[in-house]
Amino acid sequence: MDEETEKLSREDQAKLTRWLSEQRGRRQYRHAPKASVSVAKIIKPLSSKFGAGVTPIHQNWEQIAGKRFAKISRPVKIMGGKDGRTLVIKAPGAAAALIMASSGQILDRLNSFLGYGHIARIKVIHGAMKTAPQSAAPKPSPRGLSATEARELQSSLAHIKDDALRQALETLGKKTLSETRQYSNKT
Template sequence: MSKSAAGYINKILDPLLAKRAGVSTALITAWGEIVGHDLAEMSMPVKVRWPARIDEDDAFQPGTLLVAAEGMAALHLQHQTGEVIDRVNAFMGYRAIARIKLTQKPVEKKKPKKRLKPITEGEKRKINRLADGIEDEALKESLKRFGQSVIRDKK
C-alpha cells in the first residue's frame, strides 16, 4: 500500500515537534477545523507546555496550549476558550489541554507561490544575444537564468 509523502514527513516531524514544542503537525494542520477557517487565518498553535512531573508515577496532568493570534482573533479565541479546549481535546482523543494561553502577535502563513509566466522566444533570443560575448560557459548560463528571472519578475 503506498503512503503519501506527507505521511512520511509527519512520521519524522511529529516526534521532533512533540519533543521540542509538544505540538504535532496533525494539530497544526487541523487548526482550521478546530477553530474555524476565519480564525485559523489569524492564529496558530505554537506549543504545548506540560506541567513538570517529579516522578514517573505522578498522575498525568493536562497541559497549556500556547496560541499566537492577531488582533481580533485573540479576542475571539479568548471568548471561545472553553469550546476550543473541548475541540482540541476531542481531536487529540484525550484530555490533553486544560487551558489556553494567547500571545498577541502577527501570524505568518505561507502564501502560495505565484505561477510565473513563460518567457517568449523573442525574450530568450534577446537574453542569448546579450550573453554571447561571455567566454566562461558557467557564467554565461548563470547570467541567462538571471536574465530570465528578471524578465519573469517584471511580468
Template sequence: MVERRRGAQQIANVANGLIDPVLARRAGINTALLSSWPEIAGPQFADCTRPEKIAWARRDEAGDGRPQPGVLTVACEGSRALFLTHAQGELIARINSFFGFAAIRQLRIVQKPVAPQPKSRPLRPLDAIAASRLEDMVDGMDDGRLKEAIMRLGRGVLSSRKRPQR
C-alpha cells in the first residue's frame, strides 16, 4: 500500500527523486555527491574539478559478496590535473568519508574544461527596517560562522521579496 502525503514538498526533494535514478544508472553517482563536491574537493580543487562517473566493480570479484570500491572519473582543467594527481590519496579519503565506507579505490583524472559555477545574481540592498529586523533575529548568537551564514540567508530571502509599489 502506498501512502500519499498531502501538503507542500521541497522542490529539491522532488527533483532529486527524479534525477538520482538516472544519474545512478548512467554515471553511478547521485546529486548528493555533486552538490557536496566543493566541500569534498576543498578550496584547492573545487573550482577546477567535477565528478563525472563511478565505475563500480562487480560484487563477486572478491568472492565475499560485499560491494567492491569503484573508480571515480574526475574532470580536471589543464595543468591542475598534475596537482590533483599528487593529492588524490587525500581526495579519495574525503570521498570515502562522505560515503561512509570505502566506495572509491582509485581516481581516473580526465583533462577537460570544467564549467564554472553559476554566478549568483547580486542582491538588492535591504531597507533600514528589514536590516534592523534581521539584526534583531541573530542578535543573541555567539557562533560567528553560523551567525554570518544566517545573515547571508536572511539577506537573500529578504532582498528577493517584491517590494510593494507606492
C-alpha cells in the first residue's frame, strides 16, 4: 500500500507540474529604467557619505565666514575621514593664522548652515588669492604718469629756463606723483 500511495503522489505531482506549466503566463515586459534612477542609486550613497561639495559653501561664504574673512579666503574642498569631514580653506599669509584663530566661530556657522555635525574640522592652507578684475577702465601704470598728469607737470615747469634744473624737477615730480598715487590707492 505504501508503494501505491507513493505512485499516486508521483502521478499527482506530474499532473500538477504539467498543469502549472500550461497555466503559467509570460513574464511581464518592463521598460528600461530612466538614467536618473540609475544615477541616483550611485550618487545618493556617495552624497550621504561625502556631502554635497563646496559649491553651496562657496556661494554663501560671506555669510558663513563674515565679510572680513570672505575677502581674504575661500573654501577649496571638503575631505572626508573617519573622524568626520574637514573643510579646507585657502588664505594668504597671516590671514591663515587669523582664520584658524576664529575657526570655532566659522565652524559653528558652517554647521548651522549645513546641518549639525556636518563638518568636524577646518584646515587652512596658505596660498595666493586670485582677485577678479574690479573695473573695465584701464589703470595707469603704478610707476608712470597718465598723459594728462604729464602735460600738467610739463606746463608747470615751462617757465624754468635752466634745462638741467627743469629735467631734475620733472624727474622728481614724476616720482612724487606716482608714489602719492600708489599710496592713495593702498588706503
